[in-house]
Amino acid sequence: MNETGTAGPDLAGRGPERGAKHLDLDRLLDSPQTRIVVCCGSGGVGKTTTAAAFALHAAERGRDVVVLTIDPARRLAQSLGLSALDNTPREVAGIDRSKGGRLHAMMLDMKRTFDEIVLDHADPQRAEQILANPFYQSLSASFAGTQEYMAMEKLGQLRAHGRWDLIVVDTPPSRSALDFLDAPERLGSFLDGRLIRILSAPAKVGGLGAFKLLTGGVGLVTGALGKVLGSSLLSEVQSFVAALDTMFGGFRERAERTYRLLQTEGTAFVVVAAPEPDALREASYFTERLATDKMPLAGLVLNRVHRPQADITAERALAAAEQLANGKAGRRAARKNGSASVRSTDPSGAARSAKQTWAEPDWSEEQSSFEAAQSAQLAAALLRLHAERVVQSRREQRLTGRFLASHPGIAMLELPAQAEDIHDLDGLREIIARSA
Amino acid sequence: MTNAVEARRAKADWSAVRLHVVTGKGGTGKTTVAAALALALAAGGERPGDRRVLLVEVEGRQGLSQLFDAGPVVYEERRVAVTPDGGEVWAQALDAEQALLEYLDLFYKLGPAARALRRFGAIDFATTVAPGIRDVLLTGKTCEAVRRRAGHTHSTHTHSGHTHSGHTHSGHTQGRGKTQDRVFDYDAVVMDAPPTGRITRFLNVNSEVSGLARVGPIRNQADAVMRVLTSAQTAVHFVTLLEEMPVQETLDGIAELRAASLPTGGVIVNQARPVVLPEDRLKKAAQPGGLDFAELEAGLAPVGLADTDLVSALAELATEHAQRVLLEAAQREELTATEAPLYELPLLTDGVDRVGLDLLAQRLRDQGAA
Ligand SMILES: Nc1ncnc2c1ncn2[C@@H]1O[C@H](COP(=O)(O)OP(=O)(O)O)[C@@H](O)[C@H]1O
Numbered sequence: 001m002n003e004t005g006t007a008g009p010d011l012a013g014r015g016p017e018r019g020a021k022h023l024d025l026d027r028l029l030d031s032p033q034t035r036i037v038v039c040c041g042s043g044g045v046g047k048t049t050t051a052a053a054f055a056l057h058a059a060e061r062g063r064d065v066v067v068l069t070i071d072p073a074r075r076l077a078q079s080l081g082l083s084a085l086d087n088t089p090r091e092v093a094g095i096d097r098s099k100g101g102r103l104h105a106m107m108l109d110m111k112r113t114f115d116e117i118v119l120d121h122a123d124p125q126r127a128e129q130i131l132a133n134p135f136y137q138s139l140s141a142s143f144a145g146t147q148e149y150m151a152m153e154k155l156g157q158l159r160a161h162g163r164w165d166l167i168v169v170d171t172p173p174s175r176s177a178l179d180f181l182d183a184p185e186r187l188g189s190f191l192d193g194r195l196i197r198i199l200s201a202p203a204k205v206g207g208l209g210a211f212k213l214l215t216g217g218v219g220l221v222t223g224a225l226g227k228v229l230g231s232s233l234l235s236e237v238q239s240f241v242a243a244l245d246t247m248f249g250g251f252r253e254r255a256e257r258t259y260r261l262l263q264t265e266g267t268a269f270v271v272v273a274a275p276e277p278d279a280l281r282e283a284s285y286f287t288e289r290l291a292t293d294k295m296p297l298a299g300l301v302l303n304r305v306h307r308p309q310a311d312i313t314a315e316r317a318l319a320a321a322e323q324l325a326n327g328k329a330g331r332r333a334a335r336k337n338g339s340a341s342v343r344s345t346d347p348s349g350a351a352r353s354a355k356q357t358w359a360e361p362d363w364s365e366e367q368s369s370f371e372a373a374q375s376a377q378l379a380a381a382l383l384r385l386h387a388e389r390v391v392q393s394r395r396e397q398r399l400t401g402r403f404l405a406s407h408p409g410i411a412m413l414e415l416p417a418q419a420e421d422i423h424d425l426d427g428l429r430e431i432i433a434r435s436a
Numbered sequence: 437m438t439n440a441v442e443a444r445r446a447k448a449d450w451s452a453v454r455l456h457v458v459t460g461k462g463g464t465g466k467t468t469v470a471a472a473l474a475l476a477l478a479a480g481g482e483r484p485g486d487r488r489v490l491l492v493e494v495e496g497r498q499g500l501s502q503l504f505d506a507g508p509v510v511y512e513e514r515r516v517a518v519t520p521d522g523g524e525v526w527a528q529a530l531d532a533e534q535a536l537l538e539y540l541d542l543f544y545k546l547g548p549a550a551r552a553l554r555r556f557g558a559i560d561f562a563t564t565v566a567p568g569i570r571d572v573l574l575t576g577k578t579c580e581a582v583r584r585r586a587g588h589t590h591s592t593h594t595h596s597g598h599t600h601s602g603h604t605h606s607g608h609t610q611g612r613g614k615t616q617d618r619v620f621d622y623d624a625v626v627m628d629a630p631p632t633g634r635i636t637r638f639l640n641v642n643s644e645v646s647g648l649a650r651v652g653p654i655r656n657q658a659d660a661v662m663r664v665l666t667s668a669q670t671a672v673h674f675v676t677l678l679e680e681m682p683v684q685e686t687l688d689g690i691a692e693l694r695a696a697s698l699p700t701g702g703v704i705v706n707q708a709r710p711v712v713l714p715e716d717r718l719k720k721a722a723q724p725g726g727l728d729f730a731e732l733e734a735g736l737a738p739v740g741l742a743d744t745d746l747v748s749a750l751a752e753l754a755t756e757h758a759q760r761v762l763l764e765a766a767q768r769e770e771l772t773a774t775e776a777p778l779y780e781l782p783l784l785t786d787g788v789d790r791v792g793l794d795l796l797a798q799r800l801r802d803q804g805a806a
Pocket residue numbers: 041042043044045046047048049050071072073173303304305415416417418419420421422423431680681
């Protein structure tokens with residue numbers, strides 16, 4: 001998408017957006033009524049980081065928390081003590097327990113969760129058949145939606161367990177935030193879909209009789225499938241489907257139960273977005289969807305926000321940088337290097353050309369002017385960096401403002417963009433401490 | 437082609453490659469880079485229509501149509517862009533269900549049965565759960581475009597009785613230049629592929645379908661696909677940012693592909709941001725308080741900005757910048773260890789549009805990626 005909007009009135013691009021209600025994180029996480037926090041959003045915006053940071057914060061404020069992560073970055077997983085993908089919540093060491101809170105963390109193992117459902121619902125022999133079937137293996141490992149379904153399943157299990165007073169859930173890395181809500185239904189309707197019923201019919205006593213009218217169609221379907229898949233394969237399909245038949249209804253019922261759980265008051269959805277067009281568009285869809293489905297939204301977490309540190313405008317900073325480059329010291333350096341210091345005052349162009357503008361000073365100059373040239377260049381480079389930051393911040397504010405305008409009244413929390421990845425407890429604490 | 441044009445082409449790192457598969461962590465810029473690569477490969481012909489590249493989308497995201505502003509990209513191949521020297525970029529959004537219907541129709545003449553299959557959800561079943569079927573269909577269609585000879589209207593396009601769109605091979609020859617002197621219909625095919633986490637499984641169709649097909653049409657199709665994918669005609673490129681997670685995924689992805697004997701290509705570092713401080717200063721500035729405040733203050737004095745607040749704010753900015761640059765350097769180092777050629781594309785601060793894509797395409801050409 002092209003960004004051609006106009007600059008906002010706040011030229012320094014500072015401070016949180018006007019008109020946004022502040023998301024009071026402490027209040028949300030302290031309230032004993034809050035039992036589940038779900039972090040949703042499109043891929044890569046910081047869902048896992050946010051979920052971990054919120055869980056840690058809540059635990060250090062005294063709650064007994066479990067965080068269900070889906071795909072933590074390797075180093076973050078290590079800091080949380082998650083070295084194995086074993087579906088077991090483990091206590092996180094190194095947290096401040098002075099307020100009586102605790103933190104457990106676990107990483108979702110999608111396949112194992114699915115296997116466990118099979119083992120719970122079928123007798124051992126049948127379960128073994130299912131687990132060995134190539135169709136089951138494909139379904140459990142790669143069906144679009146299995147991960148979302150299993151995340152919900154696990155959430156339901158953790159909640160039923162009753163052991164924790166706050167559950168924070170991360171959601172799978174799908175492109176669209178809506179997948180989390182849609183995928184379980186997709187899997188459910190697939191599993192009790194028409195084809196599954198038809199294919200499983202011959203396995204039941206008298207099954208075909210009941211489908212008499214459909215027999216022609218069934219023959220056609222199985223015949224055609226047989227052609228494509230080969231006949232031995234077709235029997236695999238049928239045995240898989242027949243085996244699944246045992247668990248019929250179970251899937252859909254479970255998904256529906258968890259879905260209802262998400263609609264209860266103890267649940268708080270947090271929509272995570274980066275201040276980028278794609279992420280905010282997804283956040284917008286998701287926000288609307290929550291309203292439609294009567295699911296409680298706590299607010300928007302705007303992650304990786306850039307804030308300028310100083311109050312001077314981009315225009316002023318660029319003009320000063322240019323003046324420094326064209327000044328006596330700057331000219332001398334430029335002459336030596338043959339690098340032209342002609343540059344536009346277009347702030348967004350600053351980034352592109354900043355690289356060429358550092359010129360090594362002339363070593364033959366006397367010491368004082370050498371130093372002056374050096375410091376002028378340093379100042380000019382940093383002023384351009386500042387201008388770039390202001391422009392980015394302005395753009396982020398404009399995009400956020402647009403989102404807020406179409407979702408009036410939504411509460412928002414901004415988490416700063418850190419220079420480095422967030423991979424330990426201190427990093428998690430810091431983004432919360434620096435949130436606004 | 438003249439010798440000069442040929443010589444330039446032969447110098448490009450992937451001149452022998454005709455199928456470029458572009459993968460990467462989600463959101464790093466696969467679609468953008470695939471489009472830029474297609475433009476880069478389409479450029480450099482002597483006359484209009486000399487070069488023709490097909491861009492294939494397999495994830496059903498409609499990402500390409502947004503990029504080119506040329507109407508929806510659909511199952512039928514359509515021209516979406518022309519380079520300044522007249523090279524053509526065509527695009528196609530593949531869909532497993534349509535491909536399966538086409539395939540059934542072609543090999544089994546399953547007109548009405550195919551409709552019944554769809555009605556009972558069998559098509560959905562076959563393309564979502566049957567392990568590997570979907571991937572064989574998508575890679576199969578792509579490989580077919582790679583191998584297609586010029587002047588031959590491809591068979592799966594010419595037969596009738598499609599249940600989709602009722603379209604019988606039109607888009608494809610419309611508006612095409614002369615084809616007498618070309619060997620292949622497309623000089624290159626670029627695939628906007630699934631993300632790193634799924635790429636090996638997606639391309640390794642042979643082992644994927646082995647669980648279900650030892651003989652038969654699917655097996656044959658998978659074998660044909662593997663012949664193209666494992667040949668020197670194919671390269672799998674990785675798009676990454678200089679951040680930990682995408683770099684880690686790239687390293688894992690390259691290792692996985694190599695273990696599966698699939699041909700890895702280049703690594704394209706996308707959205708690279710400029711460095712504004714020279715190296716010695718970066719090292720100092722990376723330490724909090726490491727920057728010389730007095731020097732900065734002296735530098736700001738001639739423009740009347742030497743106030744302490746601004747000095748400390750700029751110093752903080754310098755520290756952040758330096759930390760990021762050093763982190764990026766470490767990530768770049770890790771990528772270098774793979775020994776895959778590295779290319780770097782700048783962050784477009786004005787967003788990605790056709791002008792931006794052309795700039796990225798030019799950068800790819802400058803660096804020898806096309
Ligand atoms: N505010 C931030 N500042 C810097 N890096 C961040 C920030 N938030 C997330 N990251 C980094 O971005 C990457 C992706 O974050 P992650 O939480 O895994 O995203 P998601 O779960 O939405 O895919 C991680 O490497 C993480 O450390």
